[in-house]
Amino acid sequence: MTARISVSVQANDFDTGAELAALRDDPAVGAIASFIGTVRDINAGADVSALTLEHYPGMTEKALEEIAAQAGERWPIDAVRIIHRVGALRPRDQIVLVAVSGRHRREVFDACAFVMDYLKTEAPFWKKEVTPEGERWVEARDEDEAARARWEHGE
Template sequence: MKIRVQEVDFDISAEVTALRADNPKVGTVRDLNEGSTVETIELEHYPGMTEKSLEAIAVQARERWPGSDVLIVHRVGKLKPLDQIVLVAITAMHRGEALESCAFVMDYLKTQAPFWKKEKAEHGERWVDPRIR
């Protein structure tokens, strides 16, 4: 835990990097899944369709929480454990709306977004089913 009260501005990227220094696994590709050591994951998608799908969920979030804005960055391709995989950032007039909107978008990404994940682990490769909420 880190707490500072200060007058000077701060750099969001530097703050997140410092926060992750104590727990680098947060927000990254897992190194273990269902008891197996993960070597890599490969995220596949259909270019064009994926972007339209993510844009549609961002539009839904903005309609449900007027005045908010949405940033979604999702990586594809071959990733190793501890690689960053997704960023969802929400701006809103009130923190409750931002938190609800962020949860809404993340739930969509975990359960319905058109990404297909193949995991290579110590015992071979397998396709990973989407998470059910």
């Protein structure tokens, strides 16, 4: 079985409920796992009043599709839905939705975590925060690399 993959990179917000409901279109689906990332008002010890996300159109979507396809190769899942926002965002705004559907919970939990871990380290997004000290680019975090690396070592 090949997982259905749907990827969107967009400036507009998304309706989480509608997105999850769309993954229940197959009566064989027994589980849906999801992750929603939001903008925090503090990062690395500084107040954050805004976040701007940039990307390379076309390249970003392809990278997300490849990550979702890898999840579909590793686990027997039915569908992967990824929505990632770009542009100017404020604290509490939704940034990303990763949702996975399948027959059983273990596969969808693992696939959802895998997709998010790879998205954080492999997807071509650049983040710039606005703080009281000015604008700054957000660097990759060691914890994100460690989370991705665990999948490469058989977990």
